[in-house]
Amino acid sequence: MQEIYLGIDVGSVSTNIIAIDDKNKVVHSQYIRTNGQPLDSVKNGLKELKKNLPQDMKVRGVGTTGSGRQLIGVMVGADVVKNEITAHATATSQLVPNVKTIFEIGGQDSKIIIIEDQMVVDFAMNTVCAAGTGSFLDHQAERLGVPIEKFGDLALTAERDVRIAGRCTVFAESDMIAKQQFGFSKAEIIKGLCEALVRNYINNLGRGKKLEPPFVFQGGVAANKGIKAAFEKEINEEVIIPKHYNIMGALGSAILAKEHLEANGNPTSFRGFEAADLDFVPSTFECGDCSNKCEVIKVELNKEVVAMWGDRCGKWVGSL
């Protein structure tokens, strides 16, 4: 019988569900687009996962992370619900034990995490500015008519350097058009864009931080060779891309669940793969009891309220 731990990372763009064994080895992983339906995407992911795992395995624990961690935590019966920063750092120090600096760029946000002796000592997170995230690249790839998968390889073929103003998406776009008219090739423009994104990222998130090697680059954007090259040029050091670069959040939360249960010896609160068939109904309502008019989120299972949050005063959270 194989014992496994599940990790679920629910972001606004994508959901990752993975299973690890008791040696923290990834047994299987599942990628689903969230499409604004975190519950459905996790349900589908769980079903797929079950099909792909040996029949005699047993789930010993489950952890959730990402912006939907609370909701999904309730649904699956998570043992550990953790923020993305801790989850990512946990996974990285597992795969690259001596890591000092983590660059993480996902579709909707980006982070930098500074590690000393396998401990987080500093971090920063960008959630407002799109110019430092994957969606910036997606958008520009579309404009240039280059599939995003080819983006990075193309950047590597550039012969000349071109500097594109990347302070903000809007500026980058108009500057890009101007540079195209100057006769720079697509490859050169793309390289310029990658460098703009990296400059932006370092300026925004790295400010006031000691950036020391070894550097690890992870998150969906790490697949992009152009960005990796731009990082290496900017900091003049090698940048490591870990094997599971795009599922680090899920991996970290699975490891955290495992460590948590090993430490306290409790059984898991996992609801089982049948959770995928349970009828969870999330809904929101506006509380009108004071002028804050909070948007309160409510999750029901069989007409019974199982979780609530989003209120500022705690009257709903506390009502369970």
Place this chain on the structure above:
Amino acid sequence: MKVSFPYMGTTVVYKKLLELLGHEVIVPPKPSQRTINLGVKYSPEFACFPLKVIMGSYIEAIEKGAEVIITSGGHGPCRAGFYEKVHSKILQAENHDVEFIVFDSMFRNFKGFFRNIYRIKQNNSWYKVSQSLLFVYNMIKKLDILEKEVETIRAYEIRKGETTRAWEKIQDLFDKASTKKELEGAFNKGTQLLREIKQEKVHDSNKIRIGIVGEIYVVMEASINMKIEEILGSLGAEVERSQYLSQWINYNVTPKFINRTHEMEILKKGEKYIPIPIGGHAKQTVGHIVDFNERGFDGVIHLMPFACLPELVSQSIIPKITEELGIPVLTLAIDEQAGTANSLTRIEAFLDLIQGKKSKKIS
């Protein structure tokens, strides 16, 4: 005349003082999303966040019938120096007929200070005025003592939210007290309420203590700082703020040459990092970080209002302080769209960082 004041922290005390002097007091509603929206709408776009919220709060007070607004004057070089001017100009432009009474420190402007006192004194005897001041001062001191306990107990309460509910009850009790004896009674009742809260037993070495520093308004007013104290408490951390009303009063009513208050000490501790006054509470911010570190706190959360220049300066100095002293500091920007979900992620990660530092492990 119907008087009001800016909403900040434990408002029962301002209300009490004015009531004792026989005024009809309009307590502005606790700042809510509506307050912020109003403030944002009527304030200059690039004004700092507290100016906007207070603007909204005044408008709501006026809606409830306030005719006179009593406030304390800030001083430059930052925007605090022209708060009242900006506010009254905007209110005038919007055809709100209100009068401002602005209290400056009595050492800065002795004459003005007494002129103002005269105006709110009404027909009360000077004896009555001094008794009322003394009474309210005692009330503030007692409330601060209890609040500090609340900030510790909250971290260990077994039933979530119990401490906060007790604290609200305590403020109510104080609101009803008007004599020395009643005040004593409210204090005793409050102490008892807090003692009845069931707490988890946590070993001293596992306790987490977090200091909160930053600009005074966002530090003191929970409704606009995402209730940072309650969040930290619910995550199991004790908190202490850099500002309490009683300290503020001690500092502001003591003449410079005999001023040995806590705040003077704090300023001295920050001297090394910000040698000149740059307005707001930037010097206090860095001084308090040094102080919290010396007192063995595990970390500091720095609240920085959007568009606040002094705190922007302190923010840029913080990495150096952390490097020298080793105390972790998390800066959170506070504005009208302070995304609670994202801030929560940061706060959780920050507490993990601190926990990790204690147990030498990531989680």
